[in-house]
Amino acid sequence: xxxxxxxxxxxxxxxxxxxxxxxxxxxxxxxxxxxxxxxxxxxxxxxxxxxxxxxxxxxxxxxxxxxxxxxxxxxxxxxxxxxxxxxxxxxxxxxxxxxxxxxxxxxxxxxxxxxxxxxxxxxxxxxxxxxxxxxxxxxxxxxxxxxxxxxxxxxxxxxxxxxxxxxxxxxxxxxxxxxxxxxxxxxxxxxxxxxxxxxxxxxxxxxxxxxxxxxxxxxxxxxxxxxxxxxxxxxxxxxxxxxxxxxxxxxxxxxxxxxxxxxxxxxxxxxxxxxxxxxxxxxxxxxxxxxxxxxxxxxxxxxxxxxxxxxxxxxxxxxxxxxxxxxxxxxxxxxxxxxxxxxxxxxxxxxxxxxxxxxxxxxxxxxxxxxxxxxxxxxxxxxxxxxxxxxxxxxxxxxxxxxxxxxxxxxxxxxxxxxxxxxxxxxxxxxxxxxxxxxxxxxxxxxxxxxxxxxxxxxxxxxxxxxxxxxxxxxxxxxxxxxxxxxxxxxxxxxxxxxxxxxxxxxxxxxxxxxxxxxx
Amino acid sequence: xxxxxxxxxxxxxxxxxxxxxxxxxxxxxxxxxxxxxxxxxxxxxxxxxxxxxxxxxxxxxxxxxxxxxxxxxxxxxxxxxxxxxxxxxxxxxxxxxxxxxxxxxxxxxxxxxxxxxxxxxxxxxxxxxxxxxxxxxxxxxxxxxxxxxxxxxxxxxxxxxxxxxxxxxxxxxxxxxxxxxxxxxxxxxxxxxxxxxxxxxxxxxxxxxxxxxxxxxxxxxxxxxxxxxxxxxxxxxxxxxxxxxxxxxxxxxxxxxxx
Numbered sequence: 001x002x003x004x005x006x007x008x009x010x011x012x013x014x015x016x017x018x019x020x021x022x023x024x025x026x027x028x029x030x031x032x033x034x035x036x037x038x039x040x041x042x043x044x045x046x047x048x049x050x051x052x053x054x055x056x057x058x059x060x061x062x063x064x065x066x067x068x069x070x071x072x073x074x075x076x077x078x079x080x081x082x083x084x085x086x087x088x089x090x091x092x093x094x095x096x097x098x099x100x101x102x103x104x105x106x107x108x109x110x111x112x113x114x115x116x117x118x119x120x121x122x123x124x125x126x127x128x129x130x131x132x133x134x135x136x137x138x139x140x141x142x143x144x145x146x147x148x149x150x151x152x153x154x155x156x157x158x159x160x161x162x163x164x165x166x167x168x169x170x171x172x173x174x175x176x177x178x179x180x181x182x183x184x185x186x187x188x189x190x191x192x193x194x195x196x197x198x199x200x201x202x203x204x205x206x207x208x209x210x211x212x213x214x215x216x217x218x219x220x221x222x223x224x225x226x227x228x229x230x231x232x233x234x235x236x237x238x239x240x241x242x243x244x245x246x247x248x249x250x251x252x253x254x255x256x257x258x259x260x261x262x263x264x265x266x267x268x269x270x271x272x273x274x275x276x277x278x279x280x281x282x283x284x285x286x287x288x289x290x291x292x293x294x295x296x297x298x299x300x301x302x303x304x305x306x307x308x309x310x311x312x313x314x315x316x317x318x319x320x321x322x323x324x325x326x327x328x329x330x331x332x333x334x335x336x337x338x339x340x341x342x343x344x345x346x347x348x349x350x351x352x353x354x355x356x357x358x359x360x361x362x363x364x365x366x367x368x369x370x371x372x373x374x375x376x377x378x379x380x381x382x383x384x385x386x387x388x389x390x391x392x393x394x395x396x397x398x399x400x401x402x403x404x405x406x407x408x409x410x411x412x413x414x415x416x417x418x419x420x421x422x423x424x425x426x427x428x429x430x431x432x433x434x435x436x437x438x439x440x441x442x443x444x445x446x447x448x449x450x451x452x453x454x455x456x457x458x459x460x461x462x463x464x465x466x467x468x469x470x471x472x473x474x475x476x477x478x479x480x481x482x483x484x485x486x487x488x489x490x491x492x493x494x495x496x497x498x499x500x501x502x503x504x505x506x507x508x509x510x511x512x513x514x515x516x517x518x519x520x
Numbered sequence: 521x522x523x524x525x526x527x528x529x530x531x532x533x534x535x536x537x538x539x540x541x542x543x544x545x546x547x548x549x550x551x552x553x554x555x556x557x558x559x560x561x562x563x564x565x566x567x568x569x570x571x572x573x574x575x576x577x578x579x580x581x582x583x584x585x586x587x588x589x590x591x592x593x594x595x596x597x598x599x600x601x602x603x604x605x606x607x608x609x610x611x612x613x614x615x616x617x618x619x620x621x622x623x624x625x626x627x628x629x630x631x632x633x634x635x636x637x638x639x640x641x642x643x644x645x646x647x648x649x650x651x652x653x654x655x656x657x658x659x660x661x662x663x664x665x666x667x668x669x670x671x672x673x674x675x676x677x678x679x680x681x682x683x684x685x686x687x688x689x690x691x692x693x694x695x696x697x698x699x700x701x702x703x704x705x706x707x708x709x710x711x712x713x714x715x716x717x718x719x720x721x722x723x724x725x726x727x728x729x730x731x732x733x734x735x736x737x738x739x740x741x742x743x744x745x746x747x748x749x750x751x752x753x754x755x756x757x758x759x760x761x762x763x764x765x766x767x768x769x770x771x772x773x774x775x776x777x778x779x
Contacts, residue, residue, distance in 0.1 A: 416719075457716055457717065
């Protein structure tokens with residue numbers, strides 16, 4: 001970015017978000033209090049309280065003495081934070097680069113965006129009016145650096161500073177407007193430096209020596225002599241298309257038509273650069289300020305508008321809390337937040353390429369509907385522990401890997417050695433006794449049913465991975481058993497008789513048996 | 521007479537309506553079953569496999585065998601209700617390998633409820649790149665009625681993909697399935713208790729066949745040849761399951777209720 005051309009940043013500050021709901025009781029002053037240093041201090045106050053002579057930071061006891069009919073609310077920082085984020089969501093309509101400046105501020109990087117709203121002044125007016133209408137107290141300013149803009153919102157809201165005019169604009173403002181620590185502000189005032197201009201007139205090394213280099217940096221940025229980048233909440237998407245409505249839309253058919261046309265615009269924009277979308281986001285801006293974001297991930301870059309359209313229809317169809325238009329949406333935006341270069345493949349001659357395409361499109365559709373983690377492929381793992389031998393991975397991202405996977409080959413002529421159905425967590429079974437201590441059981445009880453063992457094969461001894469495991473891990477002896485009805489089970493005894501299964505005195509203890517799988 | 525002939529003709533037309541792929545069939549490998557099915561299981565249709573709750577693994581094996589024969593080298597989508605996984609364990613890819621099937625072709629969808637599972641199955645059936653789509657549910661499922669089954673049949677007919685329903689712990693209800701099987705595990709051929717068991721053996725009962733008679737066979741799945749066979753030595757007669765004697769689990773719960 002650099003502060004060279006005309007990077008303009010605005011800042012919206014609002015006071016007392018938490019007491020916005022208290023406005024109905026306008027006649028009586030109301031305040032929000034927070035606990036600080038074991039005392040309840042005023043955290044935010046309304047206009048009536050200002051008229052009554054209260055100020056932020058006053059102890060509650062003092063405030064009550066000044067104004068006995070005070071209505072008091074507790075501060076809720078989590079709710080304040082949430083409100084600030086909701087406002088930031090709403091501000092996404094002006095620029096994709098919105099950064100939080102807690103507790104009450106926002107930075108908007110409006111470089112190159114202002115002309116879309118009729119210039120900087122018009123943008124500032126639109127933004128302030130809309131927020132004021134919603135019941136927030138707003139002070140905003142536009143300047144070349146974020147710190148300069150923030151300083152102006154504290155003392156001279158509504159200012160728009162032309163390039164190079166930063167130092168003049170902030171010179172007359174009190175030092176408190178810089179937003180430095182209380183200690184620094186007090187120190188400056190005690191030193192007789194009342195305005196920012198006074199501070200700027202002193203040598204920088206003096207200021208650094210007394211107040212630290214961080215304050216000097218802050219001062220430099222406020223004067224427009226240097227700039228630090230803001231950290232936006234979201235990465236700017238690669239492609240954005242949007243549609244604004246003079247009259248808010250609410251019907252499902254209009255929304256779907258809009259999405260279709262936006263999909264076509266987005267795909268044609270991406271197509272020019274040979275890209276396809278891997279992650280798509282649709283943002284629905286409601287007239288009352290609420291913003292709903294719906295994202296769709298795909299396994300392969302999407303290049304056709306029909307596909308985009310279909311994915312979103314699946315997603316919108318399957319939402320747990322359906323899209324609520326309220327009084328209507330006035331802006332719908334479709335963005336491709338992750339894109340990839342599309343490799344053009346020959347389709348007609350090689351049928352398998354085509355098939356794979358269709359399969360991944362199907363997987364994308366299902367994943368959009370029920371969630372990417374619910375559509376899985378299996379990948380073999382390099383371990384002999386049965387329950388870890390296969391890893392279930394999201395099919396969207398691992399389809400190619402799973403097609404290349406090398407599974408252990410079966411031994412020709414052998415019956416199946418591993419069960420077809422495997423319990424993720426082995427289920428305990430009851431074994432009354434075994435003929436020989438480390439032999440197979442005659443009977444076992446699983447899920448309240450007793451099975452008589454007719455045929456046994458084993459044991460197959462599987463030791464745990466002691467080099468990975470923490471603590472005790474017992475060796476398992478697996479038996480393949482068949483019961484009187486012909487059903488086949490995979491059961492194991494946890495621990496080796498006498499060697500692992502012994503108490504402190506060396507006496508053998510009873511083993512635990514588990515059901516781990518079912519053979520076909 | 522000509523009236524009767526024309527009626528027969530129109531019934532035949534209705535029965536084969538939209539059935540473009542109706543002629544292609546896949547042989548199971550079991551000779552007498554294939555003869556009864558006139559060449560094997562029809563593609564582009566719905567087949568149902570039922571089993572009692574405690575016979576789920578056998579039914580899964582039988583269905584996996586059918587799916588392997590039908591899908592051959594094409595991908596297989598297996599839609600499973602979450603509850604089925606709790607009841608009868610998850611499908612193990614290593615187990616599939618041991619049956620001679622390729623787990624690389626398997627895409628599993630874990631649906632939270634029956635509605636999602638049905639919808640996903642219908643979606644998958646519309647994709648003609650697949651070899652087969654399996655829908656696995658547990659217990660009686662109200663939503664899987666005649667209408668749902670008709671929808672699946674139509675989807676299968678229009679795309680040519682075969683739908684296989686695995687209904688463990690469910691009782692058969694009217695449907696538009698081409699065939700319906702009830703599968704139980706069969707004993708291994710008699711031998712000493714310490715000898716290795718052989719290939720999986722199923723007691724498969726064909727209880728519904730839209731275009732032919734029904735029957736009951738003992739089938740053995742040959743893992744290396746990837747097909748069903750008559751067991752080489754199987755002296756025990758195929759007897760009907762004792763209908764009057766309930767499963768021990770059910771019997772016990774009844775007793776507990778009575779006490």
